[in-house]
Amino acid sequence: MTTTMDPAHDVTDLGLASEGVRRIEWAEREMPVLRLIRERFERDRPLAGLRIGACLHVTTETANLMRTLKAGGAEVVLAASNPLSTKDDVAAALVAEYGIAVHARRGEDRDTYYAHLEAVADAHPQLTMDDGCDLVSLLHSSRPGQVGEVLAGTEETTTGVIRLRAMERAGALGFPIVAVNEANTKHFFDNRYGTGQSTIDGIVRATNILLAGKTFVVCGYGWCGRGLADRARGHGAHVVVVEVDPLAALQAVMDGFRVAPIAEAATLGDFFVTATGNKHVIRREHFEVMKDGAVLANTGHFDVEVDIPALRDLSTSSTVARPHVERFDMADGRGLYLLAEGRLVNLAAAEGHPASVMDMSFANQALSAEYVAGNHADLEPRVYTVPREIDDEIARLKLESMAFAIDELTEEQRRYMDTWDEGT
Numbered sequence: 001m002t003t004t005m006d007p008a009h010d011v012t013d014l015g016l017a018s019e020g021v022r023r024i025e026w027a028e029r030e031m032p033v034l035r036l037i038r039e040r041f042e043r044d045r046p047l048a049g050l051r052i053g054a055c056l057h058v059t060t061e062t063a064n065l066m067r068t069l070k071a072g073g074a075e076v077v078l079a080a081s082n083p084l085s086t087k088d089d090v091a092a093a094l095v096a097e098y099g100i101a102v103h104a105r106r107g108e109d110r111d112t113y114y115a116h117l118e119a120v121a122d123a124h125p126q127l128t129m130d131d132g133c134d135l136v137s138l139l140h141s142s143r144p145g146q147v148g149e150v151l152a153g154t155e156e157t158t159t160g161v162i163r164l165r166a167m168e169r170a171g172a173l174g175f176p177i178v179a180v181n182e183a184n185t186k187h188f189f190d191n192r193y194g195t196g197q198s199t200i201d202g203i204v205r206a207t208n209i210l211l212a213g214k215t216f217v218v219c220g221y222g223w224c225g226r227g228l229a230d231r232a233r234g235h236g237a238h239v240v241v242v243e244v245d246p247l248a249a250l251q252a253v254m255d256g257f258r259v260a261p262i263a264e265a266a267t268l269g270d271f272f273v274t275a276t277g278n279k280h281v282i283r284r285e286h287f288e289v290m291k292d293g294a295v296l297a298n299t300g301h302f303d304v305e306v307d308i309p310a311l312r313d314l315s316t317s318s319t320v321a322r323p324h325v326e327r328f329d330m331a332d333g334r335g336l337y338l339l340a341e342g343r344l345v346n347l348a349a350a351e352g353h354p355a356s357v358m359d360m361s362f363a364n365q366a367l368s369a370e371y372v373a374g375n376h377a378d379l380e381p382r383v384y385t386v387p388r389e390i391d392d393e394i395a396r397l398k399l400e401s402m403a404f405a406i407d408e409l410t411e412e413q414r415r416y417m418d419t420w421d422e423g424t
């Protein structure tokens, strides 16, 4: 179905476009804040003439962000930020129905993944929009000559922000980046409520195992881990939290969870989910003591939280038990089950965050893109937080869309909060 009008693309099957459109429109129903922004962008065109290179999960919600950026006047080129999260019908719809250049195929191998990122870089983006810093890394590592062409960028997730801060500290960052992840309206909704629900969704879809009565180990009690532990408890699981940060661990204890080191938790769990942004959180010595039938999944950004090479090495053989479920046979007869190849289980085995959650993240992306488009000349090559006014505006729009109203400070209250001399 390729036509001469289609933008440059490499997608699995343009014939899937009409299914993609139906699902993109379904998601849009739950994205009222982004819709309001798109309507304003259509009028104001704040991104007119800008080329945006995006590396994001190619999902229905991302499609609505792409439509918003295009409505703002931008030319957008999109590649996937994870080889397993691409929805092929969405990629097709973006190309064939919405005129957006997409380079993403579900299940693409590592070489294709990087070839797709190169295709985005070939478009010489002036703004970057990353989820995990891969595009920014590529530009800085293999195309330094292009770094000067980029006015600014945005970053979606915790792991990307950690990398960008490391680049900033090393003096290696070549342009300003707004850390969308750090907006309250992003991580509060997305990491906590979005990851909480969709990770459980991915595990249940992949395994169809009842969670009630099982021991569910959550590694990392940050924004994502908290949401996940809460939802697992809601399903009737006994949750054990693994942490390295004393304050986060204390919070887990005070929230009513059992806290244990991974060496101990490894012997207890029926399910293990990593949400740390760290590496090799679950390792060889832990696989060695796990129960027969233990299920391992990751919902952190990269597929390194479970030491998969060690798991392969330890096992005598492996088989696909169900879609997204690989069984590893241990020499002593036990079987351990790894979900979604250790990649983000909520995106690989389910549909990622619900649209109403991504509404908040992508409202931040759209308004941050508008902000950097207008202010890049005043910004230094540093990592910036999302301006407070953007965060507040998104929270206000979301409440409005949910038909909740709040109070405003009275003049007397405002004065009282501003003074220090009025006591008892």
Ligand SMILES: NC(=O)c1ccc[n+]([C@@H]2O[C@H](COP(=O)([O-])OP(=O)(O)OC[C@H]3O[C@@H](n4cnc5c(N)ncnc54)[C@H](O)[C@@H]3O)[C@@H](O)[C@H]2O)c1
Pocket (backbone or CB within 6 Å): 157, 158, 159, 160, 187, 190, 191, 195, 219, 220, 221, 222, 223, 224, 225, 242, 243, 244, 245, 248, 275, 276, 277, 278, 281, 299, 300, 301, 302, 344, 346, 353
């Ligand atoms: N699945 C998704 O859709 C999704 C959404 C948002 C973020 N993420 C990713 O999830 C990861 C976590 O994000 P977050 O916002 O919760 O981060 P966070 O910084 O709030 O929390 C991470 C927690 O993990 C703990 N931790 C680090 N190393 C550990 C170890 N070895 N053992 C146990 N705990 C350890 C830290 O102390 C911290 O409390 C990141 O990789 C992020 O990019 C995924």
